[in-house]
Amino acid sequence: MPDIPETTETAPGLAPTATPGTPTEVAPVALAGASRPEAGVADTARLLAEHFPALFGAGVIKPIKLRIQTDIHQRAPGVFTKKALSMFLQRYTTATAYLRALVADGATRIDLDGQPVGEIAAEHREAAGLELERRRDIVEAKKLAAREAARASRQDARPRRPPRPPAPSQPAAVSQPGSSDRPRRPHKPRPERNPARAQEQQPVYAPASRSTPEQAAEAEARRQRALLLRSFEQSPLSKANFGALKGLSEAALDALLTLARQERGAR
Numbered sequence: 001m002p003d004i005p006e007t008t009e010t011a012p013g014l015a016p017t018a019t020p021g022t023p024t025e026v027a028p029v030a031l032a033g034a035s036r037p038e039a040g041v042a043d044t045a046r047l048l049a050e051h052f053p054a055l056f057g058a059g060v061i062k063p064i065k066l067r068i069q070t071d072i073h074q075r076a077p078g079v080f081t082k083k084a085l086s087m088f089l090q091r092y093t094t095a096t097a098y099l100r101a102l103v104a105d106g107a108t109r110i111d112l113d114g115q116p117v118g119e120i121a122a123e124h125r126e127a128a129g130l131e132l133e134r135r136r137d138i139v140e141a142k143k144l145a146a147r148e149a150a151r152a153s154r155q156d157a158r159p160r161r162p163p164r165p166p167a168p169s170q171p172a173a174v175s176q177p178g179s180s181d182r183p184r185r186p187h188k189p190r191p192e193r194n195p196a197r198a199q200e201q202q203p204v205y206a207p208a209s210r211s212t213p214e215q216a217a218e219a220e221a222r223r224q225r226a227l228l229l230r231s232f233e234q235s236p237l238s239k240a241n242f243g244a245l246k247g248l249s250e251a252a253l254d255a256l257l258t259l260a261r262q263e264r265g266a267r
Contacts, residue, residue, distance in 0.1 A: 038083055039081070039084040041087055044084045044087070047080065052075070052112045054110075054114030055110055061101050062107075063102050064093070065110060065117050065118070066109065066118070069082075069085055069089070071111065102120060102128040103125050103129050103132065108120065123241075126236065126237065130231055131245075134227075148216075225260035225263065228257070229256075229261065232257060239254075
């Protein structure tokens, strides 16, 4: 993502949409203060809101200035450690609300005093837009799966009609003395005059069987590969940058794109 702080440490409780190893905008600075217990994300957010309400106050979500960590340590020396600040900024800048602020019309970057300090780079807007699109696709896929599960549950709950008993077999005809041995003409059923009754007598076909969980999972994987191919073809990013954005190596990205193109051609 465009605004994830750069750090070699793994932040616990990281948002599921964060992509480790993605190029970042926030540069690391020297550790401030002596070694002490690390503050959690919530404590860091509270302290930032107290010191810099114009940028981190309650309800304020604005694109932050690049390399904001340096400014924070200069303005509040010894208050925040590098690790605690990086953990907070990584969570903060990968939130959906922050990504929406990046792509908003007329948005600019803001410093600690709430003043505009520069435009947002086009590649940062593009990366944020792609991530928002990916998250929307995931939400829609979950909604579709929930609707399919509810429909299947309703079908299973319907009472099934009991099977009709078989018609009684007719006794074999006994030939009478003197009867003719000529074969009888086959009986032709008379056309039904009542259309409604004729429709009732039409055979009832069982509904098509539902797909198995494995088939549903494969269909979802296909859809995700198609979305990946579409995003790649529409993105101005290079293959390496696009793969880094998606958390994929170039080899893995090539394999997925090749498979997606084959599936698209087979339709």
